[in-house]
Amino acid sequence: MVDIVYMKLNDGKFFNVKKLNEIWDDSYFMGGFDNIGDFVSNEINLLDIESGQWPINPFVMILNGNGPKIIEYISTEKRLISDLQNNKCRVIININEGGVNDDGYTYYEFEHKPIINDLIQENKISKDNIIWMTPEYLIDNEQQKDFPFVKKFFNKWELQLDSIKQEYYHPYMLDIFKNGRNFSRPKHFYCVSSSPRGHRLDLINFLTDNDLLKCGNATFFSNAHGEIENEEFQVLGSKDLKFDPPNSWPWAQPNFDGSYLPTYSINVVQCFNSYFHLLTGSIFETDENSKFPYIFFNEKIWKAMITLQPFIFIGQPNTLSMVKRFGFKTFHPFIDESYDGELNNEKRKLLIYDEIKRLCSMSIDDMDKWFWGMEDILVHNYNRLTEYGYEHYDEFIKLLKENIN
Amino acid sequence: MKVTFYFNNKIINDFNEIWTNRLLFEKIENLKLTSSCDIFLIRPSYENDSPFEIIKSMDKTKKIILWYMDTLSKEFYELHQTKIKELCKLEYDVSVIIPDFHLSGYDLPCEVFNNYSMADCILEQQQVNRKLIKYFDKNSEKLYRQKHFLSFNGNIKPHRVDLLTYVLENGLLLKFDISFNSHFWNQAGQSLHLDLKSTSWYTSTNLNLPLYYNSYIDVITMANSHSTEDFPRVYIDEKLYKSFACMKPFLIVGQYRTLETLKKLGFKTFSEWIDESYDTEVDYDVRMTKIHNEIKRLSEFSIKEMDELYFKMKTILLHNSSQLGIHIHNTDKKILEIFNG
Numbered sequence: 173m174v175d176i177v178y179m180k181l182n183d184g185k186f187f188n189v190k191k192l193n194e195i196w197d198d199s200y201f202m203g204g205f206d207n208i209g210d211f212v213s214n215e216i217n218l219l220d221i222e223s224g225q226w227p228i229n230p231f232v233m234i235l236n237g238n239g240p241k242i243i244e245y246i247s248t249e250k251r252l253i254s255d256l257q258n259n260k261c262r263v264i265i266n267i268n269e270g271g272v273n274d275d276g277y278t279y280y281e282f283e284h285k286p287i288i289n290d291l292i293q294e295n296k297i298s299k300d301n302i303i304w305m306t307p308e309y310l311i312d313n314e315q316q317k318d319f320p321f322v323k324k325f326f327n328k329w330e331l332q333l334d335s336i337k338q339e340y341y342h343p344y345m346l347d348i349f350k351n352g353r354n355f356s357r358p359k360h361f362y363c364v365s366s367s368p369r370g371h372r373l374d375l376i377n378f379l380t381d382n383d384l385l386k387c388g389n390a391t392f393f394s395n396a397h398g399e400i401e402n403e404e405f406q407v408l409g410s411k412d413l414k415f416d417p418p419n420s421w422p423w424a425q426p427n428f429d430g431s432y433l434p435t436y437s438i439n440v441v442q443c444f445n446s447y448f449h450l451l452t453g454s455i456f457e458t459d460e461n462s463k464f465p466y467i468f469f470n471e472k473i474w475k476a477m478i479t480l481q482p483f484i485f486i487g488q489p490n491t492l493s494m495v496k497r498f499g500f501k502t503f504h505p506f507i508d509e510s511y512d513g514e515l516n517n518e519k520r521k522l523l524i525y526d527e528i529k530r531l532c533s534m535s536i537d538d539m540d541k542w543f544w545g546m547e548d549i550l551v552h553n554y555n556r557l558t559e560y561g562y563e564h565y566d567e568f569i570k571l572l573k574e575n576i577n
Numbered sequence: 578m579k580v581t582f583y584f585n586n587k588i589i590n591d592f593n594e595i596w597t598n599r600l601l602f603e604k605i606e607n608l609k610l611t612s613s614c615d616i617f618l619i620r621p622s623y624e625n626d627s628p629f630e631i632i633k634s635m636d637k638t639k640k641i642i643l644w645y646m647d648t649l650s651k652e653f654y655e656l657h658q659t660k661i662k663e664l665c666k667l668e669y670d671v672s673v674i675i676p677d678f679h680l681s682g683y684d685l686p687c688e689v690f691n692n693y694s695m696a697d698c699i700l701e702q703q704q705v706n707r708k709l710i711k712y713f714d715k716n717s718e719k720l721y722r723q724k725h726f727l728s729f730n731g732n733i734k735p736h737r738v739d740l741l742t743y744v745l746e747n748g749l750l751l752k753f754d755i756s757f758n759s760h761f762w763n764q765a766g767q768s769l770h771l772d773l774k775s776t777s778w779y780t781s782t783n784l785n786l787p788l789y790y791n792s793y794i795d796v797i798t799m800a801n802s803h804s805t806e807d808f809p810r811v812y813i814d815e816k817l818y819k820s821f822a823c824m825k826p827f828l829i830v831g832q833y834r835t836l837e838t839l840k841k842l843g844f845k846t847f848s849e850w851i852d853e854s855y856d857t858e859v860d861y862d863v864r865m866t867k868i869h870n871e872i873k874r875l876s877e878f879s880i881k882e883m884d885e886l887y888f889k890m891k892t893i894l895l896h897n898s899s900q901l902g903i904h905i906h907n908t909d910k911k912i913l914e915i916f917n918g
Contacts, residue, residue, distance in 0.1 A: 344712045351706070353774040354783045358754065389723065439720050441713070443789035537762075537775050 173217040174572050175229055179245070181237030186245055188222045199236040199266040200568065202331045204338040208565040211572075216408075226251050227261075232513050232572055236266045243287050256297045264303045264571075266326070292320040303571070308466045309494055324571070326500075327564055333474035334557045336436060341478050346554065348444055349480045356540045361388040362442050362481070363450035370395045371456035371486060371521070379526050382385070386533040389442045426441075435471055441480035447543045448531065450509075451476060453487020460515035466493050479558055480550040482507060482543070486524055486532075489515050499563075500556050501549045506542060507531070579672065580605055584618045585626045597695045601731055601909050608916050621645070621653050629660045636812040637669055642915070644868035645675040645832050646799055648812040656890040661685055672851070678838050679741050680809040688913050690888035696905050697784035697916065703822040703901065707786055713790045714824060721880050725752040725791035726872065730773070730815065731760040731781075736830050736865070741769075743869045754792050754877045781815055789823035793883040794851075794875065796868075799831025806859050809837040821901045826851070826887070830868055833859050843907075845893045853876075 178189040180197070193214055195201045199529040218226050233252065235242045242265055246252060255261035292302055301493060302321035309325045310316065316323055337345075376392050379385050394445075443449070451472045458465070467488050473495060477484040482503045485491050492502045492512040502509055511523035533541065582589050582602065592599045595618065595745040605616070615635065617628040632641055640899050643661065652802070664671050677693040703710065710839040725817055732739040741757050744750055756771035772785050789795075797816050804810050817839075820827045826847050829835045836846045836856040846853055852874075855867035878886065 235882050292667055344709060347709055348787065351709070351783075351786070354774075354780075355785045355788070356770070358788070437719065440716055441720065441722065441787050441790050445791055536770060540774060 173215055175217045175219055175227055175231035177219045177221055177227065177231055177233040177571070179233065179235050179237075179243050179330055184241070184476065186235070186241070188220060188221075190218060190220045192218055193218065197236070198332060199328070200234065200264075200326065202328075202335040204335040205331070205561055205564055205565050208489050209563075210232075211569045215573075216384065224402060227255075230260050231255075233261055233263045234266065234560045235263055239288075242267075243291060247291055251297050253297070256301045257295060259298060259301065262301045262303060264305050265326075267306050279519060289320050294498065305421055308467045311465045311490060311494075326568070327469055327560075329469055329471040330438075330474050330498075330557070331561050331564060333471050333478060334561045337478045337557060341438065341440075345440070345479055346551075348440070349550070349573050352444060353544070357445050357447055357543075358536075359387060359389050359446040360392075360534070360536075360539060361448050361450050361528075362439075363388055363392075363452070364439070365392045366389075366454045369452070369454070369456070372452045374521065375450070375452060375486060378528075382529060384532050385530065390450075422447040438475050438479060438491040440479060443476075443481055447481070447539050448477040449479075449481045449483040450528065451485045451487070453485060453491065455488050456486060456521075457517050458515065460517075465490075467494050474557060477553040480554055482546050482550065484511070484524060484527060486521075489513065495499055500553050500560070501547060503546060506546050514550075579613050580610065580719075581613070581615045582618060583628065583631065585620070585623050586628075586631065587593060589618075595646070597698060598644075598692055600697055600865065601692075601912065604909070604913065605916060608913070610916060612638065612640060614642065614916065616642045616644050619643060619645050619657075620647055621649050629664070632664060632669065633667075637667070639670070641669050641671045643671065644692070645673075645677075645734050648814075649675070651808060658685060661687065669901055672739075674912060676812060676814075678811040678813075680811065680834055680838070681807075682847040688915070689726060690915065691908065693818075693905060693908055694813065695782060696813075696818045696901065696908075699784075699815050699822050700816035700901055700905055702782055703898070704778050704785050706822075706878070707784065709786055710784075710823065713786050721884055722791055722793055723880075723884055724754050725876055725878070725880075726754070726794050726796050727757045727789065727792040728753060728796040728798060730755065730757045730769075731773070733758050734782055734798070734802070735802075736861075737798045738797055738868075739865055740796065740830055740869075743865075743872070747839050747869075749872065749876050752848065753796075754788060754800075782819075784819060786823065789819075789825060793826070793887045795820045795825045796872065797827050797829055797831070799829060799835065802831050802861065804832040804834070804859070809834055809859075813838070814891070818901060821897040824898050826890050828868055828871060828893065829856070830865070833857065833864055842904050844897050844904070845900075847890055847893060849888060 178195060179186040180189055189195055195212060195216075195218065196203055201212060203209070212483050219231060221227070235245060237245070238353075240554065246263065252261065252263070259486040269465055271359070288302070288304075288451075291297075292299070292471065297320075299320055300322060303324055305324040307326060307328050308323075310323055332571065346370075363375075372392065377392075379390070453468070453472065454470050455468055467490060469491075473485065477500070484507060488510060492509055496502060502512075508523070509521050511527065514520040514523055531539070531542075582592075584594065589595075592602050593604065602616075615632075616656075619626060619628060628643065635641070641664070643657070654681070661673060662685065663669060673683070673685060673689045674692045675683075675689060676679050676692050678691055695837070728740065730741065737757065741755070744753060744755065755769060755770055756773065757769040759768050759770045759773045762768060762770070762775035772788055797820060799812070799816060800814055807833075811834055813835065817827070817829070821844070828851065834858060835855055839846060852867070852871050855864050855871070858864040858867055875883070875886075
């Protein structure tokens, strides 16, 4: 058994999760994977620390919240710091929003690292006892040697999306995909860019200037809530989410105006009426001289895989090479993916735009042949989503078990 | 006793070449009959087909069924009507099965029954895709659709030209998923392609669910638009049955009294929300104007309003979806009684 204290942030305060069925949330534990399900049922001893009893045996604490609150909690919980110093405890940190702030930067890289570094160093906590486990993938593990904590990659969006796929989308997507062989699709691309960011603004300008919007179904800045004044940049297509996603997507959180972010939803109709997905990542701009190059994985790539669509990824360089490292396949030579290796932001953007232009210049008939040429890749990725989820959880379970030794 | 099927002057032993009514034919084949029966499957476009010559060489004790597989033009019908009357005069035991509904009667001295054109194929697709239709239907509760209307116009026909002209002249193209002349791919920009491939085999019975669920109302341009007060007739085929299967409300660009006929067959229409007075208008131009006006009115609805309208019609859509199977069952039952009687 692994003794675990699970602390979750709610209304600005951490509370202690005491029941195993409450462990299933948007942090590390997602439904649909037997390995993590069996592990939670049979090998986790969930500890209650709010009754006044502090753990006697070595334990793992999971802190699920936002960066400042997590740091504040560790700093103020003296028994925890003591146990960390004495190697009786290890803390696994999850940033529940997935790590990207409104400006498109990760909390990990730009905001909290100096503070958490100080906390660890001042208290002489062993590096191995603080594990920052978030959806940022450090491209080179050598970078970690200077960190005062362990940085682990946790592909939470992949797991969440596959969990949703298993519950809501499988096997329907495969069936719709196969039926689709009888028909061509009316549009070249589909693009959802709900939150305004610089590279998305550039993209819509590019599509408009080159008269390419007619080739796609596109939604831009539907989450801007009036922040974008120019109507041209509001909703092209329409805001497609209707109402009440929580009934279908239990993790969906409402915006301040009561609407819902389309993070967990997939507009299946739009996907299957177009051939490829233009994915705009949360982050595009990358400092090519950065000491800590990383890739942030959000939900978008996995959504395209669920609906069996090829994609162009308008985001951080090397994302595709990482996706391949996870056992997925990308679309070379059907799509010129040389953009993925281009660190210079402007050059990368131009390579991507050239490829969009090339694909949109194809006739629908040619596009259809092009699309079905990728059938094996698309089906492989669809199936790989679940396989990968299991593998990822095997590693996570191993990590939790290692802590008791 | 045995049933013999003829198609294009030949006896056929299987139904591989037949595109509709196949399941019914198989049921008829398996009937235990007290006397033999010859069924002539007639496709009006087969010019060399001469069933009457074959029949006249036959023994009059046989039951003869003339089974029309497609809509008949007035001229074709009148020609066959004369020949059928001759057969009856010669005391052949003839029955006629025809997909056209002649609303003032058939003026034939024999029994006439209506069959359906491709409703069975659509029902089959509906059953095969049952889970996916349910999925799209459920999905539709969460997401808005992109277009107001869907309209397929594979072959060029005058009423289709009129519809497209109206759509283009009134700037309504963006409100539609619409095809035109799409059975004939060409590079001269004379086609609007929606979902037909130029290179692969297409059957009109397949349901393109993502496309059907991208819009709210089907504007169905039927095979025929011509019908007159003195010879009123209605022909219904798969275009309409697909809308039932995919739970879509519709406007009919076709023969007058089509909605009236549908209601007689147990289907329901949308007069509470859509002005369906076009259905009683015999004059083609007036009828088209009424339909165009209704398209114009609905096109001014926001997507949210279209969505609300759609869900108000849901009970009728569900009814029509299940009525498709009932309609086929009822039709089959009546036809099978010819043999049991």
